[in-house]
Amino acid sequence: MIDSVVIPLLKILIVLNAVLVAVTFMVLLERKVIAWTQVRLGPMRVGPHGILQPIADVLKLMIKEDITPVKADRWVFTMSPMLVLVPALIMFAVIPFGPTTSLFGREVTLYITDLNVGLLYIVSVTSIGVYGIILAGWSSNSKYPLLAGLRASAQLISYEVAVTMALVSMIVSAGTLSMVGIVNAQASQGVWYLFIQPVAFFIFFVGGLAETNRAPFDMPEAEQELTGGFHTEYSGMRVALFFLAEYANMIVLASVATTLFLGGWLRPFPNVEALAFLGIIPSWCWFLLKTFVFLYIFIWIRATLPRYRYDQLMRIGWKVLIPLAIANVVVSGILKVMF
């Protein structure tokens, strides 16, 4: 009873709350890092160095008026923010934060579940996430959101192909689709897949930026041309849900990248005995540290690179990344058979 119901529920509760708190502080981190890049201070007023800013923001968003446009398609309009958020959150079900650990005299796995098709689960749930964005754009019954919704769907479909192909070549190396299995494969081969599959990592990273609508691919929410993008007509808590989903997606992307290419919970260079002293740091700390590095890089990229034009974005997706990904699959397959 305890093992089958209580512990999974507790794990879900902890992960969900941790993600939601992490998301609010991601927003603060992003504002701070961008401010530092631009030699500003960023939020400073609420709490020391603005540390309580997220709480103030959430409170403000919760007490704002919630407006539904008269001409909007009411139930689709209401449903869309949830449709964006739910896929982003349920992806955490298969992310392995650490191996089996004993906590309070009980063997506990530091992941919610280990599907034998875990990676495929993540890819499919990502592909469901686009509906919220498209339908938010369509149901607002307004020009800019509709354009943004179309852009979002085109962008997601294009980059999904490249990312999935990149993952296929990664699977060729790992020989399994289970997220835990992939980390264990890296442990037994003694190397992070970043070094075995650098091209797949590059494609996954670029495609992931595009799939989460991050700069320099933040076409669907280009403020200057679309007055905010698909959530233009939303207000109050519903906008907050969209932002929540966006940042939750970023965290998922960072954790998936960590699991697949940076060895998940493994310490750096798991095959070098001389670094064994690094093992005193708990495995889940390594996982969180690597994920944080990824998140920092996302923000760094946003602060540094200008936005692509739409046709450039499509050209990169179809003419560069997809052929590269297919070639990578072929080369990985040949190398796998030869060695």
Add this chain to the structure above:
Amino acid sequence: MAETITFYMLGGLILLFAVLVVSTRNTVHGIIFLVIDFLVVALLYASMNSMFVAAIQVLVYAGGIVVLYLFVVMLVNHKRPPEEYADPNRRNWLGAAMTAAVLGELVIIGAYASLRPAAVSASATKVGYVKETAMVLYTDYIIPFELVSILLLVAMVGAIILARREW
């Protein structure tokens, strides 16, 4: 017992959403119901422990194909009710004959399945697992598999020819 109840509940939901797809006036709502329908089908697969098939169902049908439907419908949708126009070619004897053939086929398949249940082979119990599915697909069923891919290729070439402006 629990499996049977799950099966009939999911089956009922699939039928319900399928009917909603064709009965709603608003095409975008119809597509939303179609997505839900595909997701329930994926649930049905998952309830039979075929996680791989369920994931592919979500990825390909709910996530890939229907997004394209939505894309098209959003671009042509004018939020007008469909025009009251009875296509004279729609209700004819050929259509009736083909419908009867499909219904007859369904009845025969149903009767055949209930009269002679398929023997459970060793590989069929593991149909949800990637390696087993891939092994069967690339050895025993390689010719149907390749035929399907050729069919898709033909459809793709056809779509490109249709979409091309200059000849």
